[in-house]
Amino acid sequence: MAYLRVAGTGDIPAGRGMRIERDGRQLALFNAGGGRFYACGAxxxxxxxxxxxxxxxxxxxxxxxxxxxxxxRTGRCLVDPALGIPVYAVRVSGDAVEVDVP
Ligand code: FES
Known part of the structure; x- marks a missing residue:
């Protein structure tokens, strides 16, 4: 596992998401505002x-x-408990958004 830069902090408007591809893996990255970002499966x-x-x-x-x-935060589906998505740790380093891609 390693943190990889996937976007700049200004690339995604607050409240919105962006599809990211890294090493053949499709991710969705979201800007929750206030410097908080989330990453999950696409x-x-x-x-x-x-x-x-x-x-x-x-x-x-x-x-x-x-x-x-x-x-x-958990990947748990709030509608159907049988469903879930992978979620990934995100950190902000300077103006870079980095995701801990497994
Ligand atoms: S495909 Fe996402 S809710 Fe149906």
Missing amino acids: LCPHEDGPLAEGWLESDAVICPWHGFSYDL
């Missing part, structure tokens, strides 16, 4: 919706296709 496990195109409500992302929400 696809919703319900029907593969594009999570980076979803929106944030508190610490959860809402999938744009059918509205399932996922806690970005």
